[in-house]
Amino acid sequence: MTAETQALRLKKRYETRMHFKRYWTLYAMLLLPITYFIIFKYIPMTYIQIAFKKFSITKSPWEMAWAKNNGFEHFIKAFANRDFLYALRNTITLNFLDLLLGFPAPIILAIILNELRFKRFKRFTQTVAYMPHFLSWVIISGLALQLFSTQSGLANIVLKNMGLEAVPFLENSAHWVITYVFLGIWQSVGWNTIIYLAALTGINPELYEAAAVDGASRLRKIWHVTLPGLRSTIVILLILALGRILGSDFDRPYALSNTLVTSVSNVLSVFVYDYGIQGQQFSLATAVGFFQSVICVIFLLGANAIANRFGERGLW
């Protein structure tokens, strides 16, 4: 070893020491958040092995014996379980409908708001449209009962006064699905316009002027200037939405559900709650949760890869 490399190494060591001396407070700050992530995010990940093991209350997950069928017993059981298959179907159906109807809604609304010329009225509309986002699903289920119940709901009172039949918005399975999707749009459409409206402010106004000079009508301007301006935002949000196609929120379906419609309202998160926390079948419920997380990641990566393939900027 030459003296030169040794000097270089010493210098580097000195610099590292100076770095830590100068910035140790930054590392100290990170200590708490990192501990948090280890305890509440990473340790539970090691507990996923419960899905492959025979659960025992007295043992730690590391000590439990492996489950049958090379550890896949609980996955096999899940796929033979009718409730699970229903939950899987319901999760896909509800998320697909959310995507189909709920995804375009804020785009359309953002374009409409963007076309609105009266500044004050626009602001007021936005404020009111954001409001449902701040209501909890419990509150919304309360509102829904008051609005849609067959006996005393406002909607049915109005229908009856008009001489029409009452509609079982919440009691009949097919109607419930529509109500569920509608309430989802109601809750989120205004809030989701925020991102699109921000993207719209980034569009160069000269493009609109140029289009006007060319004699483009309002609709043509929307088609040729506004929509292309939103394209990259739409792609990214679509990737994230596709990543959630098998994900399931618990608050919304659980709060809106009732005993008459469980055959369509029980989604995977509710299944995990019913079988795991209520029924104490920890291994089975962990297996279902793990299956769900893995599919979510696969969908996210897949959607991202497709977007990159088509020349769009994806998440990564």
Next chain:
Amino acid sequence: MIQSKNSRLGDAVIVFICILLILVCFLPVLNVFARSLSDPMALVCREVYLWPKNLDVTAYTLVLKDAKYTWSLGWTAILTVICTLLSMTMTTLCAYPLIYQQLKGRKLINSFILLTMYFNAGTIPNFILFKDLGLINQPAVLIIPYTLSVFNMIIMRSFLQNIPESLRESAELDGAGPVRILVSIYLPLSTSVIATLSLFYAVGRWNGYSDALMFMNSNKPYYPIQLLLYYIIQSKTSVDAATQEGFTSPGASESIKAATVMIATIPILLVYPWLQRYFISGVTLGAMKG
């Protein structure tokens, strides 16, 4: 000439759609408000639409007299304040060091944190962990496990990154350490993002019920307001408050349910419009960088 006529028609259509939107967003809340303030008999006769009929505030007095409900309301308020303060502290502690480009291991720490956003262990592993930690059925389970949201941390980090680095450099030349720079430069410049994220955390805590349902279901005295509301709304019979006062008519329980919903909603409805400017910038920032 034709052009302008067309565009005026377009404006009219757009304004019409917006008015429709406002009505759709607002009428359900107005309806419940009207029910909560109506005479129970009018509710039984299905005469209440959007305006209270035979103004009657007994539902509110009954609900506010119900010790369980008011305690839960107060407890949830305290809980929300504690959670918001704790979450904001953790978010700042996590976001601020990560804006230092020269921090060693910064990339590693970043991906260590980001990974948890895309893959989570699931409900049951969390449940087992809380059980091991002795958190099940303890009020602490509503505070500790969800203190730090990666998404909010990213918003904070990108906001701090947008503050010109020259400010930091000149403070460093004056001999200020990272903590001093955070307290005297970064935090005073970050009031808007602090307001935004506090709103997000506070609304999340105020509106959350599933963690209490899953992890604290046997500890009734510490139910947050939304879980209590969930049980009140789901119950087909009258609420505790109604039975205690000897109210058994269906109309009374209807107006009481409406009043319980309104009382838990009003605080949020009063707060959010004032923070609109802030949360719009917060969401935008999160979308751009997230």
